[in-house]
Amino acid sequence: xxxxxxxxxxxxxxxxxxxxxxxxxxxxxxxxxxxxxxxxxxxxxxxxxxxxxxxxxxxxxxxxxxxxxxxxxxxxxxxxxxxxxxxxxxxxxxxxxxxxxxxxxxxxxxxxxxxxxxxxxxxxxxxxxxxxxxxxxxxxxxxxxxxxxxxxxxxxxxxxxxxxxxxxxxxxxx
Numbered sequence: 001x002x003x004x005x006x007x008x009x010x011x012x013x014x015x016x017x018x019x020x021x022x023x024x025x026x027x028x029x030x031x032x033x034x035x036x037x038x039x040x041x042x043x044x045x046x047x048x049x050x051x052x053x054x055x056x057x058x059x060x061x062x063x064x065x066x067x068x069x070x071x072x073x074x075x076x077x078x079x080x081x082x083x084x085x086x087x088x089x090x091x092x093x094x095x096x097x098x099x100x101x102x103x104x105x106x107x108x109x110x111x112x113x114x115x116x117x118x119x120x121x122x123x124x125x126x127x128x129x130x131x132x133x134x135x136x137x138x139x140x141x142x143x144x145x146x147x148x149x150x151x152x153x154x155x156x157x158x159x160x161x162x163x164x165x166x167x168x169x170x171x172x173x174x
Contacts, residue, residue, distance in 0.1 A: 020047045020084040026064075028072035036080045037061040040091055043082050052089055052142050055123050056082075059091045059140045062119050066138065067095040081139075086146065088125070092139035094132070 022043055026032040041057035044050070060080060067078045076096040083090045120127050124140035 018083045018085060021081070022083070023079055023081045025077045025079045028068055028074075028076065028078060030068065033061060033064045033068065036064045040080065040082050044089060047084050047089075049084075049089065049144055052144060055142055056089055056091055059120060059123055059142070060093075062117075063091060063093040063138055063140065066117070067093045070097070073097060081137075084144070087144055088141045089144050090139055090141045092137050094135055094137040096135040 020043070022039075024036065024039060026036060037057045037060045040060035041053040044053040044056040060082075064078070064080060072078055073096050078093060078095040081090075081092040081094070083092075120140050123142070125143040127138070127140035130137045130139070
């Protein structure tokens with residue numbers, strides 16, 4: 001396996017300072033989607049925002065699924081970066097196929113695929129695609145109001161992470 005993702009460490013001269021940052025590289029297999037989802041939910045909770053863990057996990061799941069289905073190449077890894085600033089939690093997924101950019105699709109009720117970016121657009125305050133020299137990064141951000149910060153000890157188990165059922169119901173009804 002080769003890592004197609006350039007190092008994702010934050011630039012110390014970048015104006016955007018991170019309160020927390022994490023990056024994990026995964027092999028392009030479906031088993032890694034729930035691993036990435038659980039990891040992002042755990043980080044969100046550990047970083048003091050358990051109320052956003054469900055949404056962050058769902059964003060990670062959708063972005064990783066898109067990377068796996070449309071952006072990965074055999075034996076090329078994909079990376080999930082999670083970062084927290086004072087007011088936003090960002091989930092970014094980098095894959096090696098920069099020529100295949102995501103775009104929202106219209107799907108019918110019988111379609112099995114085509115709703116991932118609808119979920120991302122609905123949940124995220126912002127999302128975008130950044131083309132890289134090799135590959136691309138698709139990121140989505142959740143706004144994190146400062147007054148909603150929970151104490152670090154208020155950790156939830158994965159089974160207790162709240163998921164907005166309206167989003168799932170809306171996506172499955174299309």
